[in-house]
Amino acid sequence: MNETNSTAPGDFIRDIVRQDVLKNKNGGRVQTRFPPEPNGYLHIGHVRAIWINFGIAAEFGGKCNLRFDDTNPVKEEQEYIDAIIRDIHWLGYDWEDRLYYASSYFEQMYQHALQLIEAGKAYVDDSTAEQIREYRGTLTDPGKPSPYRGRPVAENLDLFKRMRAGEFPDGSRVLRAKINMASPNMNMRDPVMYRILHASHPHTGDKWCIYPMYDWAHGIEDSIEGVTHSLCSLEFEDHRPLYNWFLEALGIFHPQQIEFARLNFTYTVMSKRFFKRMIDDGIVRGFDDPRLPTLSGVRRRGYPPEALVNVCKALGVAKTNSTADLALLEHCVREELNKNSLRVMGVLRPLRLVIDNYPEGQVEEFEAINNPEDPTAGTRKVPFSRVLYIEQEDFMEEAPPKYFRLTPGREVRLRYAYFVKCVGVKKDEKSGKVIEIHCTYDPATRGGDAPDGRKVKSTIHWVSAAHALEAEVRLYENLFTKEDPVDVEEGADFMSNVNRNSLEVLTSCRIEPFLKNAAPGSRYQFERIGYFCVDPDSTPEKLVFNRTVSLRDDWAKIQKQQK
RNA sequence: UGGGGAUUAGUCUAGUGGUAGGACAGCAGACUCUGGAUCUGUGAGGAGAGGUUCGAAUCCUCUAUCCCCAGCCA
Numbered sequence: 001m002n003e004t005n006s007t008a009p010g011d012f013i014r015d016i017v018r019q020d021v022l023k024n025k026n027g028g029r030v031q032t033r034f035p036p037e038p039n040g041y042l043h044i045g046h047v048r049a050i051w052i053n054f055g056i057a058a059e060f061g062g063k064c065n066l067r068f069d070d071t072n073p074v075k076e077e078q079e080y081i082d083a084i085i086r087d088i089h090w091l092g093y094d095w096e097d098r099l100y101y102a103s104s105y106f107e108q109m110y111q112h113a114l115q116l117i118e119a120g121k122a123y124v125d126d127s128t129a130e131q132i133r134e135y136r137g138t139l140t141d142p143g144k145p146s147p148y149r150g151r152p153v154a155e156n157l158d159l160f161k162r163m164r165a166g167e168f169p170d171g172s173r174v175l176r177a178k179i180n181m182a183s184p185n186m187n188m189r190d191p192v193m194y195r196i197l198h199a200s201h202p203h204t205g206d207k208w209c210i211y212p213m214y215d216w217a218h219g220i221e222d223s224i225e226g227v228t229h230s231l232c233s234l235e236f237e238d239h240r241p242l243y244n245w246f247l248e249a250l251g252i253f254h255p256q257q258i259e260f261a262r263l264n265f266t267y268t269v270m271s272k273r274f275f276k277r278m279i280d281d282g283i284v285r286g287f288d289d290p291r292l293p294t295l296s297g298v299r300r301r302g303y304p305p306e307a308l309v310n311v312c313k314a315l316g317v318a319k320t321n322s323t324a325d326l327a328l329l330e331h332c333v334r335e336e337l338n339k340n341s342l343r344v345m346g347v348l349r350p351l352r353l354v355i356d357n358y359p360e361g362q363v364e365e366f367e368a369i370n371n372p373e374d375p376t377a378g379t380r381k382v383p384f385s386r387v388l389y390i391e392q393e394d395f396m397e398e399a400p401p402k403y404f405r406l407t408p409g410r411e412v413r414l415r416y417a418y419f420v421k422c423v424g425v426k427k428d429e430k431s432g433k434v435i436e437i438h439c440t441y442d443p444a445t446r447g448g449d450a451p452d453g454r455k456v457k458s459t460i461h462w463v464s465a466a467h468a469l470e471a472e473v474r475l476y477e478n479l480f481t482k483e484d485p486v487d488v489e490e491g492a493d494f495m496s497n498v499n500r501n502s503l504e505v506l507t508s509c510r511i512e513p514f515l516k517n518a519a520p521g522s523r524y525q526f527e528r529i530g531y532f533c534v535d536p537d538s539t540p541e542k543l544v545f546n547r548t549v550s551l552r553d554d555w556a557k558i559q560k561q562q563k
Numbered sequence: 564u565g566g567g568g569a570u571u572a573g574u575c576u577a578g579u580g581g582u583a584g585g586a587c588a589g590c591a592g593a594c595u596c597u598g599g600a601u602c603u604g605u606g607a608g609g610a611g612a613g614g615u616u617c618g619a620a621u622c623c624u625c626u627a628u629c630c631c632c633a634g635c636c637a
Contacts (some may be wrong), residue, residue, distance in 0.1 A: 009591040010577080037637050072636065100634050129635055138633055140565045174635055195635035214637050238567050238632050259568085261630095266574080314586060316576050318569090321630050325574045328587045338600060345597095373600070413596060448596050459592070459596045528597045554598045 011317040013052065013258055017060055017229055026228045028060025033227050037071045038080035040272040041287050041294045042087045044308060048263035051312040067100040071217045073201035081202065087295040091305045095293055102221050109212050110164065110409045112250055113175060113193060117156045122193060123149060124159040125176050142182035143189045149178065154274050156524055163196055167211045170196050179245065180268050187242045191215055194502035207377050221242045222255040225542050230257045234319065263315070264323040267478040268293050268486045269494055283498060290546045291479050291502050300547030301476065302523050302533025307332040330474040333549050337523060337531045342370045342377060345415065345461040346511035348473055350389035352436040352465065355420060358386040366416040380514050384417050387465040389510045394460045395437055397425060404457035405436070413459040415527065420446040471543040474530065475504040489539050499561040515543060523548065
């Protein structure tokens with residue numbers, strides 16, 4: 001259905017599509033495609049392209065195909081195909097039965113190549129790669145025609161057929177378009193259409209030993225699928241004249257190529273080379289490490305897919321090279337998680353708290369709200385007893401100004417439970433570190449409210465020591481110390497800006513028993529701390545959580561200002 | 564120094580000849596059984612120089628800066 005209403009996000013591409021639909025171009029039909037090469041994992045930068053292609057199709061009543069641009073078997077693998085499919089589905093997009101492969105069109109491409117040769121618009125070149133490079137000229141100097149450029153049609157036809165038949169070794173010949181060696185656009189200087197590659201292809205196996213180049217293949221792929229708007233990133237702007245040239249030379253359906261800027265974020269690098277380096281150097285554990293911006297990484301980290309789509313909507317699309325603030329992504333993650341995640345109490349760095357006047361052996365249960373943003377999420381019971389754990393940072397023996405939490409002589413609220421007042425501390429004799437706090441509680445404040453109306457400055461979270469589950473929590477920081485990771489000194493690369501302390505593992509965290517059967521992938525808010533996602537490493541015996549993102553923390557800001 | 568693009572607050576993005584708007588970030592406050600959430604307020608902007616016009620971010624000219632292109636990668 002046509003959803004081009006006022007709520008639809010507007011950008012220059014949607015403007016073009018809207019105009020085309022209005023003019024009834026292509027009969028008002030909108031067809032897009034997302035065309036990844038299966039040579040690596042998808043990352044958060046890809047989400048913009050996915051969102052644009054699937055989103056625009058949906059908004060204008062069209063369809064979006066998933067098409068693997070698998071024209072280079074030496075780089076492509078089935079593993080990546082599977083991962084890409086999984087990741088796009090996770091994002092919430094679907095292509096129904098329209099899963100296509102460029103390799104399915106190899107025969108048609110070959111026939112089209114014969115057509116171009118017969119038209120005198122393509123020729124077989126026996127030059128070596130080096131010779132072709134030399135003859136291509138430079139940015140400022142025009143190229144020279146190859147000695148094979150004038151080869152007769154019949155000879156070209158024969159040679160090209162024999163290329164396909166496997167008569168020649170890799171690199172010995174190529175098929176080239178005959179365009180213009182003096183063009184100021186390097187792409188038009190007789191671009192290579194086919195190279196010889198005796199390589200096995202994930203989909204066509206050993207059927208082919210010649211493989212089409214991107215520029216030759218892509219327009220044909222789009223044309224075959226009836227793509228109306230072929231949306232790609234900015235670096236293909238220079239290729240558009242060639243895209244158009246091939247389509248016109250062939251006289252087939254002519255999609256419109258439109259380019260947009262890629263999505264980048266501060267503190268982030270998105271390249272296969274970078275991912276590989278981080279893994280090879282042992283800085284991260286794999287492609288799905290929660291610190292990596294791969295989709296499998298952020299999924300494991302706990303980012304909801306909606307947040308990734310929402311950040312695209314918030315940022316929009318334009319032709320300006322830009323780097324978005326990572327804080328905006330985190331905002332979208334928090335926004336989504338705030339709406340949907342269950343609240344729970346968990347103590348990351350436990351400090352024993354004993355309530356001196358609470359009966360030994362007594363256990364009470366308090367009702368806690370699962371999600372204040374969603375009443376349908378209901379409530380749960382949380383056990384309470386004499387010995388609790390609280391967060392180490394929720395107690396200070398000497399409290400600075402504006403510190404509202406527990407300190408000797410001060411009363412605070414234990415969330416959902418009682419008011420407690422600190423009456424003493426126990427210290428380690430050697431280190432002098434506080435190892436236990438002693439409090440008294442006011443039975444009249446049961447449930448968390450004082451009948452006399454007295455107020456406390458803060459509410460802190462807790463878990464009952466006897467009932468708590470032990471858990472491991474993995475805290476993550478940015479992989480880079482600099483907003484712009486490639487801002488490095490002469491001769492250095494991004495590795496010099498890598499944050500070597502991006503992971504902190506906390507092994508003795510205590511969480512409430514409600515989480516006993518939490519499934520891997522499920523997301524929770526640990527109240528007052530942040531959002532956490534159960535890691536696949538988690539077992540019922542040993543729960544493992546990843547910190548997705550911390551909660552906004554005004555106290556941390558105050559602390560910064562005080563320093 | 565050839566060709567193709569781009570330039571609006573700290574960041575991203577609208578406005579297409581008629582009061583420069585939004586989001587995030589920042590700052591200040593209200594509220595709060597999460598120092599969360601929510602709400603309110605607030606500072607901050609059209610690369611530069613000319614020109615056209617009653618009026619220019621928008622049209623014209625020049626300049627500057629940044630990005631992309633010399634794969635048998637995509």
